[in-house]
Amino acid sequence: MMGAFYPLNLFLFTLSLVAITAHAHNITAILDGFPDYSVYNSFLSQTKLADEINSRETITCLVLSNGAMSALTAKHPLTVIKNILSLHVLLDYYDPQKLHQISKGTTLTTTLYQTTGNAPGNLGFVNITDLQGGKVAFGSAIPGSKLDSSYTKSVKQIPYNISIIEISAPIIAPGILTAPAPSHCSEVLRNIMLKTVLCEIFGHEFSGIYQVFVVS
Numbered sequence: 001m002m003g004a005f006y007p008l009n010l011f012l013f014t015l016s017l018v019a020i021t022a023h024a025h026n027i028t029a030i031l032d033g034f035p036d037y038s039v040y041n042s043f044l045s046q047t048k049l050a051d052e053i054n055s056r057e058t059i060t061c062l063v064l065s066n067g068a069m070s071a072l073t074a075k076h077p078l079t080v081i082k083n084i085l086s087l088h089v090l091l092d093y094y095d096p097q098k099l100h101q102i103s104k105g106t107t108l109t110t111t112l113y114q115t116t117g118n119a120p121g122n123l124g125f126v127n128i129t130d131l132q133g134g135k136v137a138f139g140s141a142i143p144g145s146k147l148d149s150s151y152t153k154s155v156k157q158i159p160y161n162i163s164i165i166e167i168s169a170p171i172i173a174p175g176i177l178t179a180p181a182p183s184h185c186s187e188v189l190r191n192i193m194l195k196t197v198l199c200e201i202f203g204h205e206f207s208g209i210y211q212v213f214v215v216s
């Protein structure tokens with residue numbers, strides 16, 4: 001009987017090998033070689049953003065030096081830091097060359113924050129603008145935001161899987177400091193859905209109670 005399982009085991013083993021080689025980069029291991037980004041690296045692990053970065057094939061990390069991180073970490077709880085750092089992970093590959101060749105000099109790019117389902121409008125997008133004199137600036141894509149961060153240097157590129165570049169200051173989108181954490185958001189949604197189902201089961205005579213539940 002055991003023999004029958006052999007081809008299946010071999011198949012699964014091959015599949016897992018493919019999975020390992022398809023996602024070859026490990027952001028934690030890469031940044032371990034750069035003590036300047038040790039705080040950023042530690043927060044990628046604490047917030048589990050490192051796992052999300054490693055599971056994606058085409059990605060750009062905008063890293064912040066320990067000095068630039070201190071302003072963030074001193075003031076904000078981990079959930080807010082997670083939201084902010086996920087805005088620094090671009091779902092596209094930008095090496096220094098591509099940054100300086102942006103068509104029409106400006107573009108909006110999607111970030112990991114957009115994938116949390118927690119980012120209304122342009123909140124999960126970053127504006128990259130090639131300013132005159134070769135300076136490349138970054139800011140929130142929300143209209144009227146300042147382009148307060150700029151490209152400082154290249155850290156590491158593995159074309160076209162992962163690019164790591166340093167920027168001068170954190171990108172802060174309006175509203176991101178007060179946005180709820182993704183898990184809390186889905187919990188609220190789950191509660192509302194449960195209450196909706198209960199309301200439908202018990203019928204309209206309970207609609208008054210349902211209103212009270214939703215408000216509470």
Ligand SMILES: *[C@@H]1O[C@H](CO)[C@@H](O)[C@H](O)[C@H]1NC(C)=O
Pocket residue numbers: 021022023024025057158159160161
């Ligand atoms: C980039 O990713 C592709 C697809 O996941 C993989 O096949 C390739 O080996 C990776 N390249 C490098 C240099 O790691």
Ligand SMILES: *[C@@H]1O[C@H](CO)[C@@H](O)[C@H](O)[C@H]1NC(C)=O
Pocket residue numbers: 026027028029032054
């Ligand atoms: C990534 O690298 C870190 C540090 O070297 C290590 O602790 C971790 O296990 C690695 N993760 C994976 C998925 O290999």
Ligand SMILES: *[C@@H]1O[C@H](CO)[C@@H](O)[C@H](O)[C@H]1NC(C)=O
Pocket residue numbers: 106107108127128129144145147
């Ligand atoms: C990026 O921001 C600048 C400055 O606010 C703005 O002029 C530009 O139109 C924005 N780019 C895009 C693609 O929206």
